[in-house]
Amino acid sequence: MPVNDSLAGHIALVTGATGSIGAEVARTFAARGARVAVHGRSQRTLDELTEQIRHAGGTGTAYAGDVRDEEHLGTVVADVAKKWGPIGILVTLAGGDGAPEPTASLDPGRWRDVIEIDLTSVFLTVHAVLPGMLEHGEGRIVTVASTAGRRPSQANAAYGAAKAGVIMLTEHIAKEYASSGIRANCVAPSIVETATLRTRVPAPQLEAIAAHVPLGRIGRPSDVADAIVFFASDRSSWVTGTVLDVTGGMSL
Template sequence: MTTGFEGRSVIVTGAASGIGRAAALQFAEQGAKVLVADLNQDGAEETVKAIETAGGTARAVAGDLSDPQVVDEVVATTVQVFGSLDILVNNAGITDSMAALADVDDAEWERVIRINLTAPFLLTRAALPHMLEAGRGTIVFTASEAGLRGSASGTAYTASKHGVVGLVKSLAVMYRKQGIRTNAIVPAGTQTNILANSLEPEKITALVNTASGQAQADGVAGPHGPTVLRDILRTNAGRRTSAEEQAAAIVFLASSAAGKINGVILPVDDGWSAV
C-alpha cells in the first residue's frame, strides 16, 4: 500500500506514551518526519530517541497544548525544522472522574474541556494556514466512545469528546474543497495510561469503591456517576485493544489509501458501537 509519508511531516500530540507514541513510531517507520508534542518532556524525548534509533527523524516539543504559546512553538518548530506541516494528529487528552453532572466541580469541567477540546482547536487553527497555503493536509483526531454515547464516561469527558466529533465534522465540510481531510478514530477499551480508555473492570471497581468508601466516611450516598457506568462498561466494552492497533487506524486515515475518506468518525472498538 502506498502511504505517501515519505518526505511528509506530522505532528502527533500526546506522543510521550500510549496511542500517541505508537502512532509516532508507525509514521516514522513509514518515512514521515515526526514532531512529538506532549506535556511529559521525558516521555516525549524517549519517543524521539526510539524513532531516531530506528533510523527515523523526529523532534520533541514539551508543554501544555492549551497554552497558545506552546501551540505556536509546536507549529513553528515543525515548519522550520521539517519544511512543511502535512499531517496533524490531535491525540492528547485526559480523563475525568466519571462524575455525573451534579457532582462535577468547576475545576474538573474546565480542565477536561481545556485539554480535550480547546487544545486541539487551538492547534488545528494554528496548523490550518500552512495546509491551506500548500493546498493539502490531513488531520486526524482521537475521539472516544464517549463522543458517541452518554454511557462511556463522566459528564465532562463525554461533553468534551462530543465536541471533538462536532469539530471533526465541521472541519471536513469547511475545508474539503481546499484539499484538507479531517477524520477521527473512536477508541474503546485500549491498553494506555488513561483510566477512561482502559475500561478494566478492576480499575472501574476500585474507582467506585474508593469513592464509595469516602462517601460513607462523610456520611453521604455513594458516587452516582461511577455507580451508573460500572455495569454498562463491563457489559458493552468488548475486547481491549492495543495502542498499536489504534495507531494503525490513525496512520491509515492519514494515508493516501484513505484519500476519499473525509468527516468519518471511525470506531476501533471491537463492535462496541454496534451494541
Template sequence: MGSLAKKVCVVTGAGRGIGRAIAARAASAGGVVVVADIDRAAADEMAEALGGDATGAHVDVASRESVDALVGGVVDRFGRIDVLVNNAGWDKAGPFVDSDPADWDRIIRINLYGVLHTSRAVLPLMAEQGHGSVVNIASDAGRVGSSGEAVYSATKGGIIAFTKTTARELARSGVRVNCVCPGPTDTDLLASFAGEKLRNALVKAIPLGRVGDPADVANAVVFLAGDEAGFVTGQTLSVSGGLTMV
C-alpha cells in the same frame, strides 16, 4: 516506501500511551515525526527511540501560545506540516454529580480547546500548501456516552462535530479531516480507573473478546492520515472491537 513517506507528522500527547503508538506507527510508515508532549523528557526519549529525523518537542495544548510556538518551530525546521494528529487528552472519572468544576475546566481545556488551538494554527498552513491531513482522536464515549465520564464524553462529542465541520470547510483546499474513536484501550488512563473487575467486564462485553491495544488505534490513524485514504474526509471511525456499532 511507507504510506507517510517523507510527510512531516505532528503528533500531540505522543510521549506515552496511544500517542506513543501513533508516533511509532507513523515513523514506520516513513513519516518524519514530531513527538509533541507536555512532558518534554518523554517526548525526547520517544524521538530518540524512533531515530531518523524524528524530533521531540514540548507543547501544552491547553495554551494557544504554546501551540503557536510548537507549530512555528516545526515550520521553521521542516517548512511545512503534512499531518496533524490531535491525540493529547485527559480525564478524571467519577459520577458527574460529585465532580469538581475545576476538573471540568481542565478536561475541556486539554481535550477540546487543545484540538481548537492546534487546528487553528495548522489548518491555514495546510490550506495554503493545498494539502494536508488531520486526524482527531475522540472516543466512543463521545458517540454513545460513558458512565463516569460525562464531561470527557462531552468534549469528545465536540471533537466529532468539529471534525465534520472543518472537513467541510477545508475540503476544497485539499485538506482532509477525520476522526478516530477508540473504545476501551490498554493504556495508563484505562488502568487508572478500571480495576480487574471492570476490565474483565469490558472484555466480556467486547465482541472481539479483548480490550484494544494502542497499536490498533495507531493503524487506523495512519491509514486515515495517508494517501490511501485520499478520498476520505469528515468520517468517524470506531476502533472498539465491536463494542459500539452505531
C-alpha cells in the same frame, strides 16, 4: 505510483505523544517514512521516544509544553516549519481522562478544565497548523475522540461533551476545507489497554471487561494507531468528515 500507507516525505505533528497511543502513532508514522514532531508534557519521555524513533532509522523531534497555550503551539508549528517544512499531518491525541463522576457533583471548575484539555486544545492545535496546510494546498487532520462522545457512557459528562465537540469540530473542518485539499477525520476508540489503564484497573477486572467485547479482547494502542495511519495515508484520499469507531464491536 500505487496507493499505499507509506508516509514518506510527509511531516507530522502528534500531540499527546507521552501516552501509550500517541507514542505508538509516532513510532508507526516514523516507520512509514514520515518526519515526526512529538508533543507532550514530559520532555524526558519525549526524548526517549525520539531516541527510539532514531534508533529504528526514523526522524523525530520533541516539544514539551501545554496544548492549551496558543502562543506555545504557534512557536512549535513555526519551529517545525523552519526545520523541515509545513506540517502536513496532524494527530490530536492530547487530552485528559474521563473518570466517572455524577453530573450533580461535577464541579464547574472541573467541567471547564476537561473542556479545555479535551476540546479547546484540539481547536487551538488545528488553528495553529491550518495556515501552513492552506498555503501548501494539502493537509490531513486526524482527531481522536471516544465512544463517550458518540453515546452516553460511564465517563463523566464533561468528557462526553468534550469528545462530542471534537467530532463536530472535525466534521466542520472537513466540510469547510475540503475544497482546499484538507481532509479531516476522527477516530473514536473505546477501552484501550494503555499503561495508565493497567495502573488503574486490576488485571481480573480487565479480563472481565474483555469478556464483554464482541471481538474478545481489549483494544491495543496499535489498533488505534493503524486506524490513524489509514486516515493519514493516501489510502483514505477520498475520505473526509468520517468518524471511525475502534471498539472491537462494543459500539454495536
